[in-house]
Amino acid sequence: MPNAIEIAHNTLLAPASLSDSDLDRVMDQLLTSQIDAADIYFQASRLESWVLEDGIIRDGNYNIEQGVGVRAISGEKTGFAYTDEIALPSLLEAGRTARAIARAGSQGNTRLSRTAPTQQFYAPLNPLESMTEEEKIGLLRKLDAEARRQDPRVQQVIASLVAAHDVVLVAASDGTLCGDVRPLVRCNVHVIVEADGRREQGSSGGGARESFQFFVDEERALGYAREAVRQALVNLEAEDAPAGSMTVVLGSGWPGILLHEAIGHGLEGDFNRKGTSAFSGRIGEKVAADGCTVVDDGTLPGRRGSLNMDDEGTPSQCTVLIEDGRLKGYMQDKHNAHLMGGHSTGNGRRESYAHLPMPRMTNTYMLPGQHDPGEIIASVKRGLYAVNFGGGQVDITSGKFVFSASEAYLIENGKVTRPVRGATLIGSGPEVLTRVSMIGNDLELDAGVGTCGKDGQSVPVGVGQPTLKIDNLTVGGTSA
Amino acid sequence: MSEQQLSARQAQLEQMVHDLLKEARQQGASAAEAAVSNDSGLSINVRKGEVETIEHTRDQGLGITVYFGQRKGTASTSDFKPEAIRDTVRAACNIARFTNDDPCSGLADADRMATETPDLDLYHPWDITPEEAIELGRRCESAALELDSRISNTEGASVNSHGGLHVYGNSHGFVGGYPSSRHSLSCSVIGQQNGSMQRDYWYTVSRDAGQLESEFEVGRKAGERTLARLGARKLGTRQAPIIFRADIAGSLLRSLISAISGSSLYRKASFLLDQLGQPIFPAHVQIQEHPRIPGGLGSAAFDSEGVATYDKRIIQDGVLQTYLLSSYSARKLGLQSTANAGGVHNLSITPGEHDLDGMLREMGSGLLVTEMMGHGVNMVTGDYSRGAAGFWVEQGEIQFPVEEITIAGNLKQMFAQLQAVGRDEERRSSIRTGSLLIEQMTIAGE
Numbered sequence: 001m002p003n004a005i006e007i008a009h010n011t012l013l014a015p016a017s018l019s020d021s022d023l024d025r026v027m028d029q030l031l032t033s034q035i036d037a038a039d040i041y042f043q044a045s046r047l048e049s050w051v052l053e054d055g056i057i058r059d060g061n062y063n064i065e066q067g068v069g070v071r072a073i074s075g076e077k078t079g080f081a082y083t084d085e086i087a088l089p090s091l092l093e094a095g096r097t098a099r100a101i102a103r104a105g106s107q108g109n110t111r112l113s114r115t116a117p118t119q120q121f122y123a124p125l126n127p128l129e130s131m132t133e134e135e136k137i138g139l140l141r142k143l144d145a146e147a148r149r150q151d152p153r154v155q156q157v158i159a160s161l162v163a164a165h166d167v168v169l170v171a172a173s174d175g176t177l178c179g180d181v182r183p184l185v186r187c188n189v190h191v192i193v194e195a196d197g198r199r200e201q202g203s204s205g206g207g208a209r210e211s212f213q214f215f216v217d218e219e220r221a222l223g224y225a226r227e228a229v230r231q232a233l234v235n236l237e238a239e240d241a242p243a244g245s246m247t248v249v250l251g252s253g254w255p256g257i258l259l260h261e262a263i264g265h266g267l268e269g270d271f272n273r274k275g276t277s278a279f280s281g282r283i284g285e286k287v288a289a290d291g292c293t294v295v296d297d298g299t300l301p302g303r304r305g306s307l308n309m310d311d312e313g314t315p316s317q318c319t320v321l322i323e324d325g326r327l328k329g330y331m332q333d334k335h336n337a338h339l340m341g342g343h344s345t346g347n348g349r350r351e352s353y354a355h356l357p358m359p360r361m362t363n364t365y366m367l368p369g370q371h372d373p374g375e376i377i378a379s380v381k382r383g384l385y386a387v388n389f390g391g392g393q394v395d396i397t398s399g400k401f402v403f404s405a406s407e408a409y410l411i412e413n414g415k416v417t418r419p420v421r422g423a424t425l426i427g428s429g430p431e432v433l434t435r436v437s438m439i440g441n442d443l444e445l446d447a448g449v450g451t452c453g454k455d456g457q458s459v460p461v462g463v464g465q466p467t468l469k470i471d472n473l474t475v476g477g478t479s480a
Numbered sequence: 481m482s483e484q485q486l487s488a489r490q491a492q493l494e495q496m497v498h499d500l501l502k503e504a505r506q507q508g509a510s511a512a513e514a515a516v517s518n519d520s521g522l523s524i525n526v527r528k529g530e531v532e533t534i535e536h537t538r539d540q541g542l543g544i545t546v547y548f549g550q551r552k553g554t555a556s557t558s559d560f561k562p563e564a565i566r567d568t569v570r571a572a573c574n575i576a577r578f579t580n581d582d583p584c585s586g587l588a589d590a591d592r593m594a595t596e597t598p599d600l601d602l603y604h605p606w607d608i609t610p611e612e613a614i615e616l617g618r619r620c621e622s623a624a625l626e627l628d629s630r631i632s633n634t635e636g637a638s639v640n641s642h643g644g645l646h647v648y649g650n651s652h653g654f655v656g657g658y659p660s661s662r663h664s665l666s667c668s669v670i671g672q673q674n675g676s677m678q679r680d681y682w683y684t685v686s687r688d689a690g691q692l693e694s695e696f697e698v699g700r701k702a703g704e705r706t707l708a709r710l711g712a713r714k715l716g717t718r719q720a721p722i723i724f725r726a727d728i729a730g731s732l733l734r735s736l737i738s739a740i741s742g743s744s745l746y747r748k749a750s751f752l753l754d755q756l757g758q759p760i761f762p763a764h765v766q767i768q769e770h771p772r773i774p775g776g777l778g779s780a781a782f783d784s785e786g787v788a789t790y791d792k793r794i795i796q797d798g799v800l801q802t803y804l805l806s807s808y809s810a811r812k813l814g815l816q817s818t819a820n821a822g823g824v825h826n827l828s829i830t831p832g833e834h835d836l837d838g839m840l841r842e843m844g845s846g847l848l849v850t851e852m853m854g855h856g857v858n859m860v861t862g863d864y865s866r867g868a869a870g871f872w873v874e875q876g877e878i879q880f881p882v883e884e885i886t887i888a889g890n891l892k893q894m895f896a897q898l899q900a901v902g903r904d905e906e907r908r909s910s911i912r913t914g915s916l917l918i919e920q921m922t923i924a925g926e
């Protein structure tokens with residue numbers, strides 16, 4: 001199998017008859033005396049999706065996207081232009097537009113050198129071709145049947161299957177010339193159940209940088225169908241959620257969205273360079289309880305948030321954000337790292353060629369502790385046990401964050417008792433982890449469903465954590 | 481773009497739509513619809529008086545949906561080369577080989593197509609150079625920074641100007657298109673007091689740059705809003721009346737729109753099933769859609785299926801008058817399209833008699849919500865629980881800013897308890913509303 005840089009070259013440059021020396025020429029044009037750094041980002045992506053609803057394959061969509069983005073940086077200033085046309089004249093025009101950020105000066109002289117991929121956390125495969133169309137829709141039909149087979153109260157099943165094949169090539173003024181081929185698959189099952197006039201929903205899914213076989217292995221997709229029904233039926237029985245400050249036990253895995261919102265965004269380099277984050281200037285300070293170690297790790301094999309290299313060509317790495325309760329480091333892209341006198345941590349990401357890169361998370365999770373999850377529940381007299389969540393949001397400046405539980409239970413006298421309706425949990429990022437009083441030994445990562453939004457740009461991410469006990473978190477129910 | 485260039489470009493895009501439809505027919509499709517759009521613009525951000533980013537945007541896209549009888553396939557691309565167009569149609573046709581016959585699928589009915597495309601005054605190009613935009617942003621940001629020494633940091637000011645063309649056509653023979661523009665100016669600053677920071681922002685948006693608020697006004701409001709939040713504290717858990725300030729109240733109407741949209745209804749994924757003709761608000765509430773307001777941010781002469789838009793009452797005297805339907809959801813429900821494929825076009829709730837101060841007095845003691853966080857809305861049950869920030873109010877007077885609280889209830893009850901609508905109408909959105917007073921919700925805090 002050819003490696004990623006060869007595939008990227010053949011997909012992006014060869015059809016436009018662009019040679020490495022053409023890239024040198026564009027780069028030289030970009031680099032004037034006042035331009036500190038520049039990069040060119042080529043991208044071609046294919047996205048395919050299928051939707052089953054009301055028992056039939058209702059919809060399918062195929063999207064073809066390609067283009068090139070050119071960025072020129074001078075001090076804290078960034079000029080950016082892009083074009084949908086991968087060809088030398090439009091590339092030179094985009095370059096002229098981008099570099100207008102600084103006045104023209106002397107000619108640069110860059111020689112790009114191809115960097116062989118040093119690491120591979122996923123194969124450079126095309127997931128769209130990993131199953132025939134018959135197999136894809138066959139899988140969706142199975143999910144529909146599996147969901148309906150679980151319980152006669154299932155009224156509606158919506159199942160979807162999405163695959164993306166993304167080929168990128170980055171040329172940068174620091175000599176970087178490297179490429180990546182990024183497969184991504186996603187499957188989701190959403191159900192509506194009805195009993196005695198009450199209706200509820202449940203949703204479950206997963207994904208990875210793999211082929212569609214991922215959903216067949218270990219009956220994963222069938223598991224999503226069963227799980228969606230289970231959640232919906234639990235919610236049919238749910239009572240009003242409590243309102244107020246109380247002990248909250250968060251389940252392992254997807255509830256790690258807590259870390260993404262409460263800690264992660266606030267530790268992105270751009271906010272800290274500008275001093276706009278509640279965590280700004282706090283490196284070395286205690287921001288979490290003893291035993292809390294949080295990392296951002298783009299190197300986990302096959303994970304949704306993993307990358308062989310980021311969108312600036314920096315190899316992915318595992319960055320320690322909080323070590324045993326102390327703030328250790330920020331997530332950086334090249335631009336912000338340079339301005340802060342450090343190095344990129346491989347977190348420079350962008351939604352596409354038509355967007356500017358910025359520091360973004362990959363897979364963010366907390367390392368496991370000592371406690372058995374059962375022991376954690378048993379230690380709570382009255383509290384909330386939240387195991388599934390919808391989305392979250394954070395105001396990085398005030399540090400306030402929310403995340404919304406979609407499956408939660410009361411804990412009464414050390415036992416998980418009744419299910420309660422969904423409720424939003426709210427807290428303060430710099431404080432919440434100082435209230436972690438027990439850390440489970442059951443670290444789990446999410447099933448591969450996360451999408452993070454920042455400045456209007458969406459990128460796939462992962463989260464994870466062990467079971468966590470947090471003393472005093474505000475639960476936004478209706479039952480006072 | 482000059483008038484002449486514009487109409488030439490529009491003719492080009494219309495030709496592309498014809499080509500796409502023709503290609504679909506040649507590849508065997510019995511019906512097809514296509515949309516082509518093209519947009520270009522400038523975004524600049526100024527921070528601490530210096531330009532931070534200059535982005536030149538140029539977006540184009542085309543999408544095609546083909547029907548083989550009742551089977552459907554769609555494909556889209558940003559590549560406008562002739563071979564890419566052929567490949568895109570082929571991809572859509574390939575999809576349609578595998579989707580199932582769906583008795584409800586197909587184009588909207590031919591007799592519902594818009595017969596004319598009135599000029600809705602949506603296109604006003606802004607002849608602004610990057611240098612002028614930078615200066616505008618600078619003045620805007622400094623108006624905020626100079627306001628008070630507690631304004632300690634800034635995310636800067638942004639100037640955005642975008643304009644483009646959108647053309648839609650289908651095999652009924654309908655082809656319609658129009659240019660539109662959108663310009664905005666925004667500012668976001670940070671204040672500091674006793675070691676804790678707060679941020680707030682303000683923006684102005686219009687189809688016509690001449691209608692934008694002045695840069696000084698935008699900067700000043702951003703600064704004032706930030707200052708007002710300093711010293712925010714939590715509240716104890718309680719039940720209380722709540723006012724959603726006009727600038728965020730549109731989110732409640734968005735929940736209404738979603739709940740009465742055909743796609744939620746036929747999936748039974750709405751808390752407002754079978755409510756047509758039923759009172760869902762108190763009798764004083766009137767909500768309507770006016771899709772053809774000249775210069776309106778949501779204006780359109782036809783929906784995303786070519787169906788002619790028309791004025792309609794959605795809530796009259798509190799009673800639900802219509803669902804919001806595309807041709808597909810209409811067929812699913814045995815009804816007619818309401819020209820809402822792709823959403824609503826200029827929805828408004830009739831303003832009441834009081835401005836915000838009057839609304840606060842009417843509430844007496846309660847919470848004025850000025851920011852909401854998160855997505856804690858269950859559209860199937862109407863359960864509502866969101867993070868919030870705002871101000872605690874007693875005897876109609878703001879007492880202090882609050883944060884890190886949640887507000888919770890159920891949308892069905894919240895709608896039924898909509899006690900008053902303000903006349904402080906928010907006009908920066910295609911959804912227009914004044915502040916909304918809800919009789920009682922649960923606030924969770926300390």
Ligand SMILES: [Zn+2]
Pocket residue numbers: 260265451452453454
């Ligand atoms: Zn995020």
